[in-house]
Amino acid sequence: MSGAEFPIVGVIGAGQLARMMIAPAIALGVNLKLFAASSEDSAALSAEHVVGNFLNPDEVLAFAKTCDVITFEHELIPNSVIKVLEQNQVVVRPSSSAFIYSQNKAQMRKILQENNLPVPNWDLYSGDKDPRIPFPLIAKSISGGYDGRGVWVVADESELRELLKIQPTLLLEEKLNFTSEIAVMVARSPHGQAATWPPTLTVQRDGICIQTITPAPDISDTLKISAxxxxxxxxxxxxxxxxxxxxxxxxxxxxxxxxxxxxPHNSGHWSIEGSVTSQFEQHLRAILDLPLGDTSMRADFAVMGNVLGGAKTNMYRPYLHLFARTPYLKVHQYRKEVKAGRKVGHVTAIGNNLATLQSEVSHAVDYMNGVVDE
Amino acid sequence: MSGAEFPIVGVIGAGQLARMMIAPAIALGVNLKLFAASSEDSAALSAEHVVGNFLNPDEVLAFAKTCDVITFEHELIPNSVIKVLEQNQVVVRPSSSAFIYSQNKAQMRKILQENNLPVPNWDLYSGDKDPRIPFPLIAKSISGGYDGRGVWVVADESELRELLKIQPTLLLEEKLNFTSEIAVMVARSPHGQAATWPPTLTVQRDGICIQTITPAPDISDTLKISAxxxxxxxxxxxxxxxxxxxxxxxxxxxxxxxxxxxxPHNSGHWSIEGSVTSQFEQHLRAILDLPLGDTSMRADFAVMGNVLGGAKTNMYRPYLHLFARTPYLKVHQYRKEVKAGRKVGHVTAIGNNLATLQSEVSHAVDYMNGVVDE
Known part of the structure; x- marks a missing residue:
């Protein structure tokens, strides 16, 4: 047996984000071990894993003790469980104190506001006082929401009181009249080395991102740098x-x-083909405290389209048409059961003609989910 | 369980070539299953596999029956075993009749010559007549040679007779006074769709490729097209x-x-980063009869350096220096035990300044194998 020098990275979660860590882990020679909810999970189909319950600190700790560093591909593991790992000398990256801000939106809003970072007007609401934010407003679950779940547009106080029945405390935010939505990926290592990629336009439909364009077009360089x-x-x-x-x-x-x-995040998937260093490779480098990779783009533009479950269930057959039509199209299958609206894969195209890339990616997505017929 | 539409590709062999098929298989959603010699094989560390003896037709056939298509990452499996698979309705790609030409150099020379393709003057030699090729000549094993093994420069007849003691029949070839060595990768699907990548210069030392440069510099466009x-x-x-x-x-x-x-071949490793479609993804597309991918380059040049086993055995620690020095360097570890002269990984850099790429790749390789000190 050789290779004892190569660390074992334990990932809590085995969805598509863990799945897309496998390729850079293999290239770097790093051992990946997943803590999956089921052997049928997207990444568990293709990597070493144990099946367990991430709510159970004993199970997670037993897993963590077999790894050199623990990281996450979702926010669902309780922060208290992460703290148990840390109390038991497990190296956890990001730490519980950093991860809390993507687990708890109230704490996130608080720290950003205290540090003069631009946030919407916001308040916490439990029904004990009048909402400080004018209607219509945005109400959010403090934790657990994603892809539009746990987010509501609330027209008036009676609607707000209805929501309280399912969420005893809500984060209220002003409803902004925004021009567009963008996302920026950033990486940081324990040494404090940090790197960002160019900002990405995230095109949303019904609260779900359907397409991303990198770098975000139609916004000024000043805004890009500011982001x-x-x-x-x-x-x-x-x-x-x-x-x-x-x-x-x-x-x-x-x-x-x-x-x-x-x-790693959906808005950074373009980086697999579009950047010299993908968000997945960079995540591994960062948590292993290796020097970060170059985040330059490989072409002028990268367009990514999410394949959401639709009328078609066969996600392989479309290759015959799509690969013949667009030889530079790159497909990433998550191997999840196709359900309406569920992200089951994505496609990426990079190049220098944005209009063509957008049209090819849109066609591919529509064809895969059955909006465009065979 | 979902995903029954995704084929199962069985690979005979689990070395680094199979290892590098894993990433595109995961992206395409294709199931990869390896027939390994050992669970410690490079690719077996990171993919589903069975351990077996590829000389045994029963074992290989039992494995093949669990796959939709069988392919190879080395030439060592006997052609007769491949024929057994075909006689049992296993889909084998490439077929025994195509694969024989990379297993048997005599048959290869024969078919190329019969079809007016440019070959050196050659002859078969078993000691029963005078060699038709003038000394000094090249003698080769008919099968089984690679990386300079099974190839000899022979000065005179007495040396040749010595060789006959270990190889009863030799392929003799004229010793060419060549300017350089290049390689071209080509892909072809059952439909007959075919694609090539730009020709690659292979820089050799002691019969082993140490660096490749794509496209091959210093050769004319006419020669490139001809290749x-x-x-x-x-x-x-x-x-x-x-x-x-x-x-x-x-x-x-x-x-x-x-x-x-x-x-897939060492001379095509540059395509992982350097081409829109890597040789490994293309191999999967071809054997699955999917339309082939775009073989354009992602940058003006791609330089690949083989990491050969040297003084250092720790192949992870060098990342600290190399990634800080060259943030765009890409590493591929094979996770093989480090032995003198053995290919244990490779590095690739792509970009537009060939001299810089060559210098960074050379430094990385020298640093990893210990020629340059820490």
């Missing part, structure tokens, strides 16, 4: 180790921070 | 399915075919 500066500042502020997505609203000529996610 | 035409002609001639490397000598302004290898 990257915000990302670097937050990474430093929370002591991030790993990669993080910062989602921002573009409101005229200013930026307002929407969400944080201290892990 | 690609030769590759396409051979692919068609032998009914190739999959990818194949054709190694050629550049002798002044003409090309002479040296070797064929009907599988």
């Amino acid at each position: 990257q500066e915000i990302a670097l500042k937050i990474a430093d502020l929370i002591g991030l180790v790993g990669v993080m997505a910062i989602e921002l609203f573009v409101v005229g000529d200013r930026l307002v921070i929407n969400e944080l996610a201290a892990r | 690609q035409e030769i590759a396409l002609k051979i692919a068609d001639l032998i009914g190739l399915v999959g990818v194949m490397a054709i190694e050629l000598f550049v002798v002044g302004d003409r090309l002479v075919i040296n070797e064929l290898a009907a599988r």
Whole structure:
């Protein structure tokens, strides 16, 4: 047996984000071990894993003791469980104190506001006082929401009181009249080395990202730099180790921070083909405290389209048409059961003609989910 | 359980070539299953596998019956075993009749010569007549040689007779005074769709490739096109399915075919980062009869350096220096035990300044194997 010098990275979660860590782990020679909910999980189909319950600190700790560093691909593991690992000398990256800001939106809003970072007007609401935010407003679950789940547009106080029945405390935010939504990925290592990628336009439909364009077109260089500066500042502020997505609203000529996610993120998938160093490779480098990789782009533009479950269930047969039509199209299958609206894969195209890339990616996505017929 | 539409590709062999098929298989959603010699094999560390003896037709057939298509990452499996699979309705790509030309150099020379493709003067020799090729000449094993093994420069008849003691029949070839050695990768699908990549300069030391430069510098466009035409002609001639490397000598302004290898090849490793479609993804597309991918380059040049085992055995620690020095350097570890002269990994750099790329790749390789000190 050789290779004892290569570390074992334990990942809590085995969805598509863990799946896309496998390729760079193999290239770097790093051992990947997943803590999966099921052997049928996206990444568990293709990597070493144990099946366990991430709510159970004993199970997670037993797993963690077999790894050199523990990281996450989702925010669902309780922060208290992460703390148990840390109390038992497990190296956890990002740490519980950094990860909390992508687990708890109230704490996230608080730290950003205290540090003069641009946030919407916000308040916590438990029904004990009048909401300080004017209607219509945005109400959010403090934790657990994603892809539009746990986010509501609330027209008046009666609607708000209805929501309280399912969520005893809500985060209320002003409803911004934004021009567009962008996201910036940032990576930071324990040494404090940090790097960002160019900001990405995230095109949303029904609260779900359907397409991304990198670099975000139609926003000024000033705004792009400002977005990257915000990302670097937050990474430093929370002591991030790993990669993080910062989602921002573009409101005229200013930026307002929407969400944080201290892990690889859908808005960074373009980087697999589009950047010299993908977010997945960079995440591994960062948590292993290796020097970060070059985040330059490989072409002028990268367009990524999410394949959402639709009428078609066969995700392989479309290759016959799509690969013949667009020989430079890159497909990433998550191997999840196709359900309506579920992200089951994505496609990416990079090049120098944005209109062509967008059209090819849109066609591919529509064809895969059955909007365009065979 | 979902995903029954995704085929199972069985690979005979689990070395670094199989290892580098894992990433594109995961992206495409294709199931990879390896027939390994040992669970410690390079690719077996990171993919589903069975351990077996590829000389045993029953074992290989039992494995093949669990797959939708069988392919190879080395030529060591006997052609007779491949024929057993075919007689049992296993889909084998490339077929035994195509694969034989990278298993048997005598048959390779014969078919190329019969089809007016440029080969060195050659003859078979068993000691029963005078060698038809003038000394000094090249003697080769008919099968089984690679990386300079099974190839001898022979000064005179007494040396030749010595060789006959270990090889009852030898392939003799004229010793060419070549300017450089290049290789061309070609892919071909069962439909007959074919594609080549730009020709690659292979820089050799002691019969082992130490660096490749793509596209091969210092050769004319006419020669480059000629090399690609030769590759396409051979692919068609032998009914190739999959990818194949054709190694050629550049002798002044003409090309002479040296070797064929009907599988992904060291001279095509640059394509992982350097081409829109890597040789490994293309091999999967070809054997699955999917439309082939774009073989354009992602930058002006791609330089690949083989990491050969040297003084250092720790292949992870060098990352600290190398990644800080060259943030765009890409590493591929094979996770093989480090032995003197053994290929244990490779590094690639792509960009537009060839001199810089060569210098960074050379430094990285020297640093990893201990020629340059820490």
